[in-house]
Amino acid sequence: DTAVSQTPKYLVTQMGNDKSIKCEQNLGHDTMYWYKQDSKKFLKIMFSYNNKELIINETVPNRFSPKSPDKAHLNLHINSLELGDSAVYFCASSHVGNQETQYFGPGTRLLVL
Amino acid sequence: GDSVTQMEGPVTLSEEAFLTINCTYTATGYPSLFWYVQYPGEGLQLLLKATKADDKGSNKGFEATYRKETTSFHLEKGSVQVSDSAVYFCALSTGNNNDMRFGAGTRLTVKP
Numbered sequence: 242d243t244a245v246s247q248t249p250k251y252l253v254t255q256m257g258n259d260k261s262i263k264c265e266q267n268l269g270h271d272t273m274y275w276y277k278q279d280s281k282k283f284l285k286i287m288f289s290y291n292n293k294e295l296i297i298n299e300t301v302p303n304r305f306s307p308k309s310p311d312k313a314h315l316n317l318h319i320n321s322l323e324l325g326d327s328a329v330y331f332c333a334s335s336h337v338g339n340q341e342t343q344y345f346g347p348g349t350r351l352l353v354l
Numbered sequence: 355g356d357s358v359t360q361m362e363g364p365v366t367l368s369e370e371a372f373l374t375i376n377c378t379y380t381a382t383g384y385p386s387l388f389w390y391v392q393y394p395g396e397g398l399q400l401l402l403k404a405t406k407a408d409d410k411g412s413n414k415g416f417e418a419t420y421r422k423e424t425t426s427f428h429l430e431k432g433s434v435q436v437s438d439s440a441v442y443f444c445a446l447s448t449g450n451n452n453d454m455r456f457g458a459g460t461r462l463t464v465k466p
Binding site: 245283285286342 | 390392395396397398399400403441443454455456458459461
């Protein structure tokens with residue numbers, strides 16, 4: 242059973258489109274995260290959600306919006322995709338009392354043409 | 355702000371060679387330190403961690419010691435294997451607002 246899953250695994254789309262990436266965790270965690278990994282492998286946190294409340298929001302364009310329908314899901318919606326959005330996006334989750342130990346999903350490879 | 359700096363890669367070693375990947379940190383508080391590993395095509399996995407000064411984290415033959423005096427958390431392994439080929443990330447967390455900071459990652463390739 243996959244602990245943290247993401248769909249789709251690969252996403253190729255045109256500039257200007259709107260797309261969503263889904264994330265689900267079955268670990269019973271109450272905090273979820275989205276990270277962006279660029280072509281140089283640098284990993285940067287984008288968002289985290291704790292009990293449906295946004296905890297941190299780094300300097301991410303407002304074209305990116307996290308949506309959490311329930312504690313087990315944190316989806317990432319991206320409007321008006323740009324070439325620079327091409328990257329691998331990782332979802333992660335943790336317990337609020339142990340946020341230092343995060344479990345990561347397999348990643349979604351987004352390519353914007 | 356808090357940050358992590360790790361040695362730039364890529365690092366290429368022969369099987370059974372000794373591995374060191376340097377990591378230093380800057381933090382205002384007392385962070386916990388981590389090493390994550392990313393195997394090809396997979397997500398990040400926690401490799402080891404240390405939560406206070408002089409603690410040593412270890413797993414799968416890898417070790418790292420939390421050195422407060424040098425603000426370092428270098429990753430070492432005495433004898434690497436081909437299966438250790440991956441990207442390694444050093445990270446810190448001060449526990450504030452779920453904020454975890456990652457280094458840029460170091461790609462390790464081990465050749466038979």
